Amino acid sequence: MSRDPGPVTGSDAPVLVASGCGGTGRELDALGGLDGIGGFVTRTITLDARDGGPRPRVVESPSGFRYAVGLQNPGIDGFLALELPWLVSRGIRVAVSISAASLGEYADLGRRLGRSPGVAAIELNLVPPDAAGAGLFDAREPFQAARVVGAVRRDLPAGVQLWAKPSADPGRLAETARALAEAGADAVVLVNGLPALMPDGRPAGLAGPAIGPLALRCVHDVASQVPDLPVIAAGGVVDADDVRALLDVGAVAVQVGSALLHDPTAAARAAATLRGDA
Amino acid sequence: MSPDRGPLHVAGEVLSVKRIGAHHHVTVVAPGIAERFRPGTFVVLTLDDAADTARLQPRSFWIHRVRPTGSHGATIELVVAAGSRFTRRLVALPQGSPVRVTGPLGRPFAQPREPVSCLLVGEGYAAAPLFPLAERLRERGCTVSVLLAAPDEAHLLGALEARRTARSVTVVTADGSVGVRGTVVDALPELLTRSAADVVYAAGPVATLHAAAAAAEQHGAWSQTALETAQPCGTGLCQGCPVPVVAEDGVGRLVRACTDGPVFRGDRVRWLEVDAR
Ligand SMILES: Cc1cc2nc3c(=O)[nH]c(=O)nc-3n(C[C@H](O)[C@H](O)[C@H](O)COP(=O)(O)O)c2cc1C
Numbered sequence: 001m002s003r004d005p006g007p008v009t010g011s012d013a014p015v016l017v018a019s020g021c022g023g024t025g026r027e028l029d030a031l032g033g034l035d036g037i038g039g040f041v042t043r044t045i046t047l048d049a050r051d052g053g054p055r056p057r058v059v060e061s062p063s064g065f066r067y068a069v070g071l072q073n074p075g076i077d078g079f080l081a082l083e084l085p086w087l088v089s090r091g092i093r094v095a096v097s098i099s100a101a102s103l104g105e106y107a108d109l110g111r112r113l114g115r116s117p118g119v120a121a122i123e124l125n126l127v128p129p130d131a132a133g134a135g136l137f138d139a140r141e142p143f144q145a146a147r148v149v150g151a152v153r154r155d156l157p158a159g160v161q162l163w164a165k166p167s168a169d170p171g172r173l174a175e176t177a178r179a180l181a182e183a184g185a186d187a188v189v190l191v192n193g194l195p196a197l198m199p200d201g202r203p204a205g206l207a208g209p210a211i212g213p214l215a216l217r218c219v220h221d222v223a224s225q226v227p228d229l230p231v232i233a234a235g236g237v238v239d240a241d242d243v244r245a246l247l248d249v250g251a252v253a254v255q256v257g258s259a260l261l262h263d264p265t266a267a268a269r270a271a272a273t274l275r276g277d278a
Numbered sequence: 279m280s281p282d283r284g285p286l287h288v289a290g291e292v293l294s295v296k297r298i299g300a301h302h303h304v305t306v307v308a309p310g311i312a313e314r315f316r317p318g319t320f321v322v323l324t325l326d327d328a329a330d331t332a333r334l335q336p337r338s339f340w341i342h343r344v345r346p347t348g349s350h351g352a353t354i355e356l357v358v359a360a361g362s363r364f365t366r367r368l369v370a371l372p373q374g375s376p377v378r379v380t381g382p383l384g385r386p387f388a389q390p391r392e393p394v395s396c397l398l399v400g401e402g403y404a405a406a407p408l409f410p411l412a413e414r415l416r417e418r419g420c421t422v423s424v425l426l427a428a429p430d431e432a433h434l435l436g437a438l439e440a441r442r443t444a445r446s447v448t449v450v451t452a453d454g455s456v457g458v459r460g461t462v463v464d465a466l467p468e469l470l471t472r473s474a475a476d477v478v479y480a481a482g483p484v485a486t487l488h489a490a491a492a493a494a495e496q497h498g499a500w501s502q503t504a505l506e507t508a509q510p511c512g513t514g515l516c517q518g519c520p521v522p523v524v525a526e527d528g529v530g531r532l533v534r535a536c537t538d539g540p541v542f543r544g545d546r547v548r549w550l551e552v553d554a555r
Contacts (some may be wrong), residue, residue, distance in 0.1 A: 020517075021515055023516075023517075028513075030284045031285060043517070051520075052517065056518070057517065059509075063332045065334065065510070067518075208334060208535050238328055259334075261510060261511035261513075262324060264513050266328065
């Protein structure tokens with residue numbers, strides 16, 4: 001590929017806040033949770049506002065959480081009016097996570113976000129584990145995931161990165177990653193919440209230390225088998241040791257997700273510890 | 279929010295755990311949090327580091343009392359109804375045990391500028407945030423009447439304490455073990471009239487809040503309700519505590535109990551759709 005996407009983080013800070021686990025950013029910032037962070041990934045934004053699913057939406061699970069938020073979000077208009085301006089004024093590198101019902105809708109969202117000052121990257125939430133039946137474009141097949149990347153890539157300004165967060169199906173990850181790279185993804189994000197069920201039987205994502213070893217394997221396999229494609233890791237990170245372990249197997253950056261629900265300063269503390277290493 | 283008003287995430291320490299009736303009163307040394315406290319706010323507690331525990335979810339507790347300048351430093355007092363694994367562990371912690379405390383969190387009770395008549399309605403341990411509110415209202419020259427409810431005497435919070443600040447205190451219990459046998463719903467109409475309340479403040483189970491908000495509206499009074507629902511993170515990050523409200527523009531919205539509440543204007547909540555799980 002000819003274009004040089006540049007580094008995925010804004011500074012030499014490799015720690016990012018994962019999608020859906022950092023509120024609007026303001027709540028974390030009030031507690032010092034964004035200090036020294038290399039980037040903030042928003043919760044997934046869709047074209048129209050969504051109410052999300054019923055309660056309970058987040059439940060404790062051994063060494064983690066099950067979540068079925070169902071993509072509650074204010075829609076692209078609400079996000080651009082009410083949430084992006086604060087993130088930009090805070091001076092943090094912003095990646096906007098999106099999901100859509102069709103390729104056309106994906107392209108449209110990408111175009112609008114790509115034109116919005118302050119958006120450094122778009123993260124495609126290709127297969128939200130908690131949104132089965134939510135009417136989203138089905139991107140479980142690698143070839144369909146690649147079509148989404150292609151559709152968004154076409155109209156995205158050169159300065160805006162495109163990250164793809166595919167289904168965390170370990171068996172087909174290398175194949176998926178290759179397809180995403182060929183379609184023009186600048187990085188792949190591994191892993192999303194793993195497919196799980198809520199106690200009442202609704203589809204859910206499983207997050208937290210329970211999925212850490214699997215995330216490590218996924219990152220390792222893709223980083224070694226698809227060396228041209230930068231890997232942004234997520235899954236089970238609670239402290240700087242976990243970040244180092246993922247960097248050691250080839251991740252270029254690491255996202256902290258559900259650990260923030262336990263300790264809103266977890267990402268900032270991991271980042272501070274890593275700076276101390278340097 | 280100015281920095282000295284915002285919440286803190288601090289290393290705290292258990293100072294004491296006292297059993298009073300069916301509840302435990304847990305006092306925690308939490309530097310900075312007592313100073314920032316306003317009635318209606320809450321704290322989030324965690325008992326272990328994430329790397330050391332299989333149980334990651336923190337728990338939210340109303341702040342019942344603060345002592346900014348005790349001999350042990352600034353402390354906060356929480357009322358705990360020990361039932362879950364987390365709360366049973368919390369009330370068994372010996373003095374000096376470390377706990378992580380985040381707070382004060384959430385929007386507090388709005389307080390009137392004028393010295394008006396206020397009726398405070400509380401049920402069970404969840405009445406906790408009303409007591410510091412009563413003191414502040416009295417300092418502002420408001421007339422404070424209190425209605426306290428519980429299933430029985432053991433679950434009744436703070437009737438003695440309420441008598442020190444309030445002009446009148448009414449107690450109702452379901453079994454009649456103390457006060458009048460009955461419920462909040464039975465007692466509200468007469469009390470609203472007798473106290474000529476301009477504002478109703480309510481804290482307790484959803485049904486009680488709904489009843490208080492409805493009665494206030496009928497009576498032409500404002501209401502402020504402290505809503506307690508399950509809050510997975512308590513800090514506004516996870517969207518796990520949606521509350522259906524009617525926003526100021528008249529449009530229905532889902533907002534977060536922990537960050538957009540936990541205190542809501544009673545006439546803004548779509549009570550029949552509230553799910554507290
Ligand atoms: C409550 C919650 C909400 C989430 N919402 C989103 C989301 O909107 N979009 C998304 O791509 N991932 C979402 N995730 C997945 C995380 O971004 C992350 O990929 C996953 O939780 C694994 O990381 P962790 O173990 O550090 O939590 C969510 C996770 C949780 C726990």
